[in-house]
Amino acid sequence: MRWLCVPENQPADLTCSIKTLLIFAPGAIFLIQMPSRKQETVLAGMDQTAKRKSSHVDLVLNEKIDYLKSTGFEKYEFVHNALPEIDFSEIDTSVRFFSRKFSAPIIVSSMTGGFDRAARINSSIAELCVERNIGMGVGSQRQALQNDDYVESFKIVRKVSKEIFVMANIGAAQVADGFALREVRKIIDMVDADSLAVHLNALQEFIQPEGDRNFRGVLNGIGKLVSAIKIPVIVKETGAGIGAEAAKRLIEAGVSAIDVSGAGGTSWAAIETLRRSDRRVGRKFWNWGIPTADALVQVNALRSRNKIKLISSGGIRDGLDVAKSIALGADLCAGAQPFLKALDKDGSRGLVKEFDLWVEELKGVMFLTGSKNISQLKNAKIEKVSL
């Protein structure tokens, strides 16, 4: 229900629906606009989406929602170099990604937007990106297409800085055949995006009580998107991993980057299971997915003939995971849960501190493998160990 207060000396639009009630009071006429049935459905839906997004953040912060299996990075060890012959203070962690230069091969993954707290989370992440010259993603912007109230929580990243690298975000189901290009352009413009991340989240949608289970036409839609928009299209998973078969098809569709976002970190099956009263099916899929290290190795093997960029995410928890990812072929790493937790625990300072620790650990690996820069780290000796 919406209350409109129209001063008596101004013309009121009385052509609105018959569900408009007029109440006369001294000096003003109150119009009580009752939403139409269609509006009611949208409003109820929006409320529910905002609640869902908020509960996702709460569950990540307060519950055990990690995979119970690992990323697989523990299967790899760098070969220690007792004679690194480099000065720690001269180690350069900077990388080029598309047309940008970041201070380190680390970005903050697509996470949130669309409810009150989300604006604060996104602005704090944007501030980290300014301070440390890295990039970030915003969470799915679908909701903001339907209701302007949610636009600000995404747009805020550009209020913080016009310069930082920002990835817009939309779900696979929304770009399936027949998507509206106008809407995709709207979400890109909303954050003046440098790239568009399309997330593949079939596992989450399957377990989510209100999930969208129609993934037909997604690949075709991604192909159309690639030819229709000017900025790079990054396709990412949300923790269940992109393996060789799917990656091959995405490369053929012309995507600019793949973020494998594999298993071993945040489990979206876990999060959605905890939102259900009936948890049996969800529990069975808690650990579903391709571990991040395996996904990375598989997709990297396809790259010799292709120029796509490769991002490692899903369970990246420190600078050692970052270093191993780079040595296994990644151009960049992304983290979601650890940055959200650091921000929640110790505010903006905690967020910057977490990032700085990752960089310190990354530099440690570079020092001990004699890698002066990220190109050298890509060729550092790493071995698969038997556990």
Ligand SMILES: Cc1cc2nc3c(=O)[nH]c(=O)nc-3n(C[C@H](O)[C@H](O)[C@H](O)COP(=O)(O)O)c2cc1C
């Ligand atoms: C609170 C939260 C919300 C997320 N929302 C989105 C989203 O809207 N779009 C998306 O592409 N990924 C989303 N993700 C998934 C992350 O980008 C990432 O792929 C996944 O969490 C695995 O990384 P992690 O183990 O570092 O958390 C979200 C993650 C978290 C923690």
